[in-house]
Amino acid sequence: MDFIHIIKIILFTTLFSLSSCPVFELGKKLDESTSKKEIEVVKLDKKADSDNDLKKYLAKIDSTNTVLNWKKLQCGLYINKDKEIGFKFNMVIGHRHDGYTTAYRTYLCCDEDSKPLKSVIDTTTFRHLGSTFYKDKRNVYHYYDMAGGGRFSIYEGVDYKTFKVIGDSYAKDKDHIYGERHGILENVDYKTFITLKGAGPYAKDKKGYYFWDDLIYTKQGLKDSIRLSITPYAKNFYKLLKTKRLIK
Numbered sequence: 001m002d003f004i005h006i007i008k009i010i011l012f013t014t015l016f017s018l019s020s021c022p023v024f025e026l027g028k029k030l031d032e033s034t035s036k037k038e039i040e041v042v043k044l045d046k047k048a049d050s051d052n053d054l055k056k057y058l059a060k061i062d063s064t065n066t067v068l069n070w071k072k073l074q075c076g077l078y079i080n081k082d083k084e085i086g087f088k089f090n091m092v093i094g095h096r097h098d099g100y101t102t103a104y105r106t107y108l109c110c111d112e113d114s115k116p117l118k119s120v121i122d123t124t125t126f127r128h129l130g131s132t133f134y135k136d137k138r139n140v141y142h143y144y145d146m147a148g149g150g151r152f153s154i155y156e157g158v159d160y161k162t163f164k165v166i167g168d169s170y171a172k173d174k175d176h177i178y179g180e181r182h183g184i185l186e187n188v189d190y191k192t193f194i195t196l197k198g199a200g201p202y203a204k205d206k207k208g209y210y211f212w213d214d215l216i217y218t219k220q221g222l223k224d225s226i227r228l229s230i231t232p233y234a235k236n237f238y239k240l241l242k243t244k245r246l247i248k
Contacts, residue, residue, distance in 0.1 A: 058099050061091075070104060075126040077117070078104055085117040087143065087152045109153040120154070130165035132180045144181070157184075167195030168233075169212070170203060182213040196240045200233025204241070 068080035086104030159173035195203035
């Protein structure tokens with residue numbers, strides 16, 4: 001396992017310890033399509049120099065949500081008094097993660113220039129597939145979680161009929177393996193790719209072992225992940241592989 005892989009594992013375990021929140025459209029980078037709401041959060045970072053400013057901002061968001069009277073639908077989405085459909089998520093405020101509140105994404109992807117969810121999603125068939133993937137009778141959807149508000153979008157380019165979630169952090173269709181944070185995994189071996197419930201972002205194929213989209217290469221690399229990680233995923237994956245006799 002090289003130095004870069006070790007750093008990524010340490011960063012993942014650090015983030016896991018700081019937050020329990022879950023969480024890109026194919027072909028798009030994280031720094032593209034910055035939303036108006038995300039820009040507002042950046043502006044807030046410059047303004048919120050005191051706890052009082054932050055409390056006022058959080059109170060404003062909470063007050064707005066109360067007035068809108070959000071109600072949970074059977075499918076897991078929410079509807080407000082104005083008949084808008086919302087995807088609920090946890091928003092982190094401030095560059096130092098100074099505050100947390102609940103927010104609702106009512107538009108696809110990023111901002112109010114996008115299509116409202118109520119004009120796209122069929123709430124009678126909408127369901128959570130697992131990981132960060134969702135589906136209704138027309139589309140597969142994906143939520144990419146970010147501190148200031150994530151992106152909820154149609155997952156373009158997948159085969160709708162065969163798309164399904166595998167394990168905790170991956171999905172597949174008849175053509176590709178997908179990572180919840182990286183989209184199509186071009187370099188994995190489709191036929192031998194394996195991940196399991198309880199394994200988090202760990203997987204394997206005939207080439208070796210994976211952490212997200214990174215090839216760890218060897219069984220020793222997986223053992224190094226177990227040693228470095230403060231999350232249970234690497235250890236669980238190793239145990240599950242031994243139980244299923246997929247590793248010696």
